[in-house]
Amino acid sequence: MTVHEFRTASGVRLRPVAERPGDLNWLLLPGGPGIGSESLRGLADAVGVAGVTWLVDLPGDGSNLVVGGDPFAGWPGVLVEAAEALPRVVFVGHSTGGMYLLSVPELEPLLAGLVLVSSAPHAGWMQQFVGMTQECPLPAAEAAGAVYGADPTDEHLRRLTVAAVPWSFTPAGVAAGAELMARMPFNAAAVEWSAQNFDSTYVSRWWPARLPTLVVGGVQDRVVAQSLWDEPRYRGGHVLHRRIEGAAHFPWVERPDGVRAAFHELAAAVPAAR
Template sequence: MPETVFTPSGVRLRKHSARAGDLNWLLLPGGPGIGSESLDELATALNVPGAVWLVDLPGDGSNRAPPGAAGDPFAAWPQVLVEAARALPNVVFAGHSTGGMYLLATPELERHIVGLALLDTAPDAAWHRHFVAMTARHPLPEVEAATAVYERDRRDGNIAAIAVASAEWNFTAQGLAAGRALLARMPYNAAAADWSEDNFDHVYRALWWPATLPVLVLAGSDDRIVWQGGWGEDRFHTANALFRAIPGGGHFPWIENPTAVAAAFGELAAQVRPV
């Protein structure tokens, strides 16, 4: 299998690592507009059987002009994720933040995967008002200043400044230095962020829940970005679901506590059955 795979519509899968085993772990970033490079430390922390892949939708992150992409690369978002699930056997799809929401907005995935991991994500758009309230309680003047610059000049580089300035929201004090470095090195894509803001973020709700597939719902205990209260409904607490809070973790909990994140993925791997 090549180290990089493109689906017919331009979803990019880049192999990060491989161990013995039949599973393919597909890691989908949040954002949107931030590339799968944001999951590199997660991929490194994992000790799961099979191969780990970093996934970018067409037009997202640094996957700007992939082969096969339509004139409007966002036209098939997020349903184009089905192509990624079909590109490899025995896929466990893991989505971080908005990435997890894209997965839960694509019911057809259930027929093409053997497991699901939802990282610091939510089952509907209610998380957004909680995020706005959090930013009002904990204002960051640097974010306000960077946002004002971006509104005057909507360049990708100016999104990067907003992201770096928001590090205190995304990471705990323990992970702040590493978190700032992570956010500073990311590719950013304003077009992808705008598409999601206009078409998805405020109307999203989960359209499916795994009936039998093993599913992991994981979040940092101190995540201030995506409110986790939506998972309280009984319909999500099925026998096939693992819920794990990562002690000391923020919105990227593998930065503060990679050992606990790896252990949770190990629990999921033990329940997944290749076909």
């Protein structure tokens, strides 16, 4: 069977990037926002899970441009359309992508599994991130941030993201991280929407009651502190917590084997179809 790219009624774009024997559909939602799902192609390759792996872009995010209307009107609730479009869905959210997933409680009964990569349960991560940037300043990022603040174009967003790479990767991963970020599509409008409507007020609206769930992140993640998941409410027999040593905010770039092992643990925990 060959699967094809498609869009939901509201414009959520799903692109298949890997197809292996198996009945699960893995939907990879990028972080950012404003960075395209192309940022997760390496994750798809690294984990090599059974079934079909899809890159997902909300309408108006990354390179998924929408002509006419307000592409952000249904954010992030339109993710339900993606979950409804395919059977046996495991939704995977990186960083802010995971936060979007946890803000849509209607997703829970539609999923076979949930993966949160370098994500957080509430906006408390932002204060810790700001403190880190003050303790570990990057003059190039500060300069690029000033330019972006004065003129928030897609290209200036790209330059800011590349300049901030040392915050998102371990020293060993900086070169690979800079190369990755430099070739990504960016969308400043998505950043603006999230800043005004989501980021600072985010609190998860649901937590899986029984759904097989993986919370995975790098031990060296300085962007989204993974210690926020230490609260007992985020534990349970159906939840796997895996922190990858030697990895930061994009753990599959630096430690693909560790991330792959975690994903395969989750896949093994998803019940077979009836």
